Amino acid sequence: MSTPPAPPPDPVLRARGLARTFRLRTGTVTAVRGVDLTVARGSVTGLLGPNGAGKTTTLRMLATLLRPTGGTAEVAGHDLLRDPHAVRARIGHVSQSGGLDPSCTGREELVTQARLHRLSRAEARDRAEAVAADLGLTGLLDRPAGTLSGGQRRRLEVALGLVNRPEVLFLDEPTTGLDPGSRADLWDLVRRIRAGLGTTVLLCTHYLDEADALADRVVIIDGGTVVAEGSPTDLKRRATGDPSAPLQDAFLALTGRAPAADPLALP
Numbered sequence: 608m609s610t611p612p613a614p615p616p617d618p619v620l621r622a623r624g625l626a627r628t629f630r631l632r633t634g635t636v637t638a639v640r641g642v643d644l645t646v647a648r649g650s651v652t653g654l655l656g657p658n659g660a661g662k663t664t665t666l667r668m669l670a671t672l673l674r675p676t677g678g679t680a681e682v683a684g685h686d687l688l689r690d691p692h693a694v695r696a697r698i699g700h701v702s703q704s705g706g707l708d709p710s711c712t713g714r715e716e717l718v719t720q721a722r723l724h725r726l727s728r729a730e731a732r733d734r735a736e737a738v739a740a741d742l743g744l745t746g747l748l749d750r751p752a753g754t755l756s757g758g759q760r761r762r763l764e765v766a767l768g769l770v771n772r773p774e775v776l777f778l779d780e781p782t783t784g785l786d787p788g789s790r791a792d793l794w795d796l797v798r799r800i801r802a803g804l805g806t807t808v809l810l811c812t813h814y815l816d817e818a819d820a821l822a823d824r825v826v827i828i829d830g831g832t833v834v835a836e837g838s839p840t841d842l843k844r845r846a847t848g849d850p851s852a853p854l855q856d857a858f859l860a861l862t863g864r865a866p867a868a869d870p871l872a873l874p
């Protein structure tokens with residue numbers, strides 16, 4: 608492989624040797640084994656890899672939800688280990704599984720989330736309205752989450768991640784389980800979040816077409832470690848010699864594995 612590309616300018620996130628081992632009664636599982644990652648401010652960066660690669664564990668560590676067992680990171684200007692509260696105030700995280708209470712309305716969820724970020728009652732109400740307007744959710748705010756479609760729920764989950772106006776938004780498999788129309792809407796939403804709000808987006812996906820469509824920069828992770836990174840065009844050129852090749856061919860050349868290419872494939 609040719610020389611690695613230069614690091615992107617103005618990083619908003621920098622991880623070095625980030626690692627996580629889980630201890631189970633039956634032994635230990637090394638989910639992430641030393642990830643180095645640099646994310647440019649204002650970019651959409653895709654963490655791409657097959658199921659079990661360590662994407663969710665990496666994202667949860669960067670979002671302060673899980674303590675690393677090795678390495679560290681600086682996120683939005685603060686050290687992940689020394690100052691997790693400062694990091695948490697400046698990021699949003701949308702988990703793979705979601706977490707909406709089906710009996711709560713979107714407004715209730717958004718106001719509660721804003722209050723957790725220490726906004727006053729009045730500020731929280733205003734913020735809920737503003738974020739809902741940004742994301743096209745205004746007409747749905749007073750419906751219980753359980754009555755929303757899968758795509759609408761996902762949009763509300765993204766709104767919850769944006770309620771504190773974060774510098775970095777972490778999205779874990781944002782379109783898994785969505786029908787093709789809702790998936791296209793979500794892609795559009797990610798583009799608007801970056802362009803309209805200037806938020807940096809780090810998204811995990813096992814869909815090559817998703818990484819190809821959305822990400823300026825793709826980091827391929829496999830077996831808990833970074834195996835390649837670059838723009839989609841870069842990766843295609845380096846792996847196959849053809850910048851217009853499908854990202855699937857580059858992925859196969861770089862990992863020796865076939866990823867899930869079908870958006871309707873089971874996770």
Ligand SMILES: Nc1ncnc2c1ncn2[C@@H]1O[C@H](COP(=O)(O)OP(=O)(O)O)[C@@H](O)[C@H]1O
Pocket residue numbers: 629631636637638639656657658659660661662663664665
């Ligand atoms: N809490 C946990 N306890 C034990 N093993 C875990 C835990 N979370 C993740 N793992 C393991 O770590 C590996 C990476 O998982 P994960 O980060 O969820 O991958 P991905 O998101 O890329 O599918 C898998 O082998 C998974 O089984």
Ligand SMILES: [Mg+2]
Pocket residue numbers: 662663664703779780811
């Ligand atoms: Mg995952």
